[in-house]
Amino acid sequence: MKSVELYKIAKDLLPAGVSSPVRAIEPYPIYMKDSDGSKLIDVEGNEYIDYCLGFGPLILGHKNPKIMNAVIERLKQGWLYGTPIEEEIILAKLIIKHIKSIEMLRYVNTGTEATMSAIRVARGFTSKDKIVKIEGSFHGAHDIVLVKTGSGGATFGIPNSSGIPKDSVKNTIQVPFNDLDSLSYLLDKNKDEIAAVILEPVLGNIGVILPEKDYLKEVRRLTLENDVLLIFDEIITGFRLSLGGAQGYFGIKPDLTTLGKIVGGGFPIGVFGGRREIMENISPLGPVYQAGTFSGNPISLTAGIETIKILEDVLDEINKKGDFMRRALCEIVEDKNYFFSGIASMFQVFLIEKRIKNYTDAMQCDKNKYMKFFRRMLDEGIYLSPSQFETNFISAAHSKDDLEKTLEAYKKCL
């Protein structure tokens, strides 16, 4: 069956025909049936060079043979025991080796659970209720962070979800990204009630928006001065910006960190971790409850271990591809008077003639114009992330030829 036919049937069975909102591309999404390296292959057999990469996890590309073999071998030993397993220790050691602020961690199944749990432990540890979040950041789909969110919230113009009691978000305060004055004022006035500031060090769910020089350093200084915890949500940037994540790249030490995506090698995972004295508050060691049937499952851990081991050798090379792509694309985009943004192997083109430094700026972009552009790129065999407010990624599997073909398509379609 063709994508258009499948979508028609799916719409009757699933809300908007999909399992997660940003996949609901109009007039119909492309149904994929296979993948290989840098390519996605749709149900009609068409190939696309993929820059969405499952929304970030597939930093080694599709069907990496080492990951596939490791997972197949692990499956043969079973896939769920409900007991501790050795892989929990192996992956924890790898994460702690690279992400310098993490001394102890817990596994969960998604990024959503990771940020939910990190916020809970921050509140438990500080005995304070309020949290500060950045406008346009996305920390998953749980109640306390679904206020002015990026990702699907921004794409579909529903930044604040309905179905969330006012009481659940009354302790969530927003500040604009790259605005130290607002944050400083807020922390000064409310420090006795604020448990933590949570932020994506590079905003990756509203396109790519970079922190201005010294912004993160100042956020760290302000949080320390006011006795407020700092949570870095590195679910996109972890093991992508550097092996030490964005915190390694920018040289900042948060109190807590959330990871996901890459750290499960393409299988479901979330991780939250940080300073030992905070993490020791987690149940059953401490009073902050957190649990999960599938947490620390052998398949995600195996894929994560293999991925990090491979990245230790190839991340520099991926970032060099990123440098090449960003430099070339930046020229093309500036020539058309649009705004280009990117870092390491993340990039996005904002179809607007101004610099984007926060959520308010990004919301001025024409989403529909972007989707027209997205469709044109599809016709050229390029699968970008399907929203102005998502990020494109480069993987180890992208060849020079892929990148050059993509640059030609950008020139044509912009």
Ligand SMILES: Cc1ncc(COP(=O)(O)O)c(C=O)c1O
């Ligand atoms: C920065 C960030 N935090 C949290 C999440 C939620 O992760 P998950 O979709 O695995 O629940 C995402 C998902 O895109 C994310 O980008």
